[in-house]
Amino acid sequence: MADASKRVCLVVPCYNEADRLNIGEYRRFSGGIHFLFVNDGSSDATGELLEKEATGFASVLSLEKNSGKAEAVRMGMMHLKTMPVFEEIEFAGFWDADLATPLEELDGMLKFTDGICPAADAVFGSRIYRLGSxxxxxxxxxxxxxxxxxxxxxLYGIETYDSQCGAKIFRKNVLEKAFAEPFISRWIFDVEIILRLKGSILVEYPVSRWADIKGSKVMKLNNIIVISRDVFRLWKKYV
Ligand SMILES: Nc1nc2c(ncn2[C@@H]2O[C@H](COP(=O)(O)OP(=O)(O)OP(=O)(O)O)[C@@H](O)[C@H]2O)c(=O)[nH]1
Ligand SMILES: [Mg+2]
Known part of the structure; x- marks a missing residue:
């Protein structure tokens, strides 16, 4: 992926991902991207796996206790600012560990930004059903x-087709605004980011491939109840 060379660092939140992490696939793209795996207090072998295999092409940030995807991503983004690679990159993003969005899509996102939306401050993957995808x-x-x-x-007047796709990249100038403060929502922090970035140029990029990878921890009934509560809390804080 020549186009991504030195341009991007991706934060990959990992919570009990030992069975799903395909380190070989990450390594395959390591010429173009620096990865920062955030081990979010996993109780399985994620830590050992990262320590052993994510070397040379990636960094690992280990959080002692599980804090949830939102906080793990936020900590990763903030940590990134202290790393030497931060000086080189143009975009920082986050990407779901299961690679439900294949890493090839990053190249498309960058080309989309370069060609069609050079002013974009952030590009969000979007799972739109269309011919060819x-x-x-x-x-x-x-x-x-x-x-x-x-x-x-x-409720919020935001026009996203898909706010929740776990593949998003940001220009460095909006990172502080998006990630400096802890999120008040656990599962819809993506929406909270959009609310925080009011006034910035955000674009959605229709991914060509996306697959539901077994082992999701997010979509359980009790989470839907928490999400509904978060919808209300966001409305109170941001609208
Ligand atoms: N840090 C952290 N990450 C989590 C937690 N739960 C899930 N994740 C991470 O969040 C990402 C998405 O989690 P998944 O379980 O794949 O979510 P999903 O329900 O499949 O969501 P989609 O893939 O968007 O449909 C992965 O990188 C997980 O490791 C958690 O409690 N803490
Ligand atoms: Mg998933």
Whole structure:
């Protein structure tokens, strides 16, 4: 991926990902991207795996206790600013550990920014069903996502098609605004980022491939209740 060379660092939050982390795949892209794996207090072998295999092409930040994806991503983004690689890169992003969005998509996102939206401050992967794309997602999750997007549009006036895709990159100038403060929402911090970045130029990039990878920890019924509570809290704080 020549186009991504030295341009991007991706924070990869990892919570009990020992069975899903495909380090070889990350290494395959290591010519172009620096990875910062954040081990979020995993109780499985994630820590050992990262220590042994994520060497040379990546860095590891280990959090002592589990703090959730939002905080793990935030800590990663803030830590990145203290790393020498920060001087070189143009974009910092986060990417789900299971590679549900394949790393090839990053190249497309960068080309999209360079060619069509050079002014973009952030580019968000978006799982849009269209001819030519292969988006393998359960109908239930698609439906839940449509309902939440409708809610976000109605309550907050944000126009995203897909706020939750775990593949997002940001220019360095917006990192402080997006990540300096702890998030008040646990699962919809992506929406909180959008609310924080009001006034910045945010664009969605339709990914060509996305696959539901087994072992998701997010979409359980009790989480949907927490998400609904977060929707209200965000409305109170930001609208
Ligand atoms: N840091 C942290 N990361 C988590 C936690 N739960 C999930 N993650 C990370 O969040 C990312 C997405 O988690 P998944 O379990 O794949 O979520 P999912 O339900 O499949 O979500 P989609 O892939 O967007 O449909 C992964 O990188 C996980 O390791 C958690 O408690 N803490
Ligand atoms: Mg996933």
């Amino acid at each position: 292969v988006i393998q997602r359960s109908r239930t999750r698609h439906l839940i996502s449509r309902i939440f997007c409708f809610l976000f549009r109605t």
